[in-house]
Amino acid sequence: MAKSKNRKVDIPSASLADIAFLLLIFFLVTTTIASDKGIALLLPPKPDPNQPPPDITKNQRNIFKVNVNSSDRILVEDEPLQDISKIREMVKDFVLNFGKQDQENQDLINSLSAVQRNFVLSQGRKPDSSDSPSDAVVSYKTDRGTSYEIYLGILDEIMGAYDEIYGERVGLTAEEFRNLDKSDPAQNDVYSRAREGIPRNVSIAEPTKIGE
């Protein structure tokens, strides 16, 4: 009678791994890793057909021209450029230039960070570059045949230049500036302080019809 009443019974769990594999394959096939990040832009409003087009009264020196043609050749201020990464520094130098000397500009210079102020006082007073950051406009024009990758790359550099200016002004990197949460009053305050007096004047021009 010494039967083995103490025999343990195991639930066979060999199929557990199969079930788990099936579920895993289902999720791998039907889901994507959502990447909802990108370069934000506000398009200009629709031109009102009743109003005449606004006069371009800006002085040429206040406009920083970037043109890309259908063969993806880049012209910055009417000079060819090979290296896209130089555009960032050029835009920063252009925006932070104070060609006109007046009290308003002096107040603006005083509101910049120390590093930026040193830059402006040493080489940011070129009379042939922009009058002040509020007058400075970056005009970006492409052709219909330009590749989207180049367009985005250059737009990335232009936006990066502005973000770096704003960030340096309040002691943050461009990325930290972008990640400021505007619903938090303290961060919103930092955000407005960084942008004050320097509007992000990026004008995306209507492309010419060549090269479709």
Add this chain to the structure above:
Amino acid sequence: MSKFKKKASTSQDIPTASLPDIIFMLLFFFMVTTVLRESDILVEQKIPAAKELNKLERKSLVSYIYIGKPKKSDMGAEPRIQINDRLVQPTDIQKFVNEEKDKLTEVERDQITMALKIDREVKMGIVVDVQQELKEVNARKILYSATKRIDL
């Protein structure tokens, strides 16, 4: 003879009791970090990379427009616009935007953001057409989707 016949009859079993645990961990990782795809993407989408990325503030106020070459060659070789799950022409964009705006409250209508997921090999012509239509419908907040580029 006993010297030859006696074999040590042992067998090694790799303990596989932990295999389901490993798989469950992978499963939970994917369940947590991924999102169920809403619609099949009919166009090629090699999204370009950029450094200056903004995050989307509110996912509920975002509508997606996909632009690229169709994956299946019977739908043409020119880049096309995909909205929800159909390929459309630029003229259909206005109707789509109005439909999306109707789903939102009055206050949120102006905050709608259009996320443009554009393949890197697309030319600017079709992008400009889409932007023109978006300007007509006053959906001016756009986001060019991009992946993070890390310069080494």
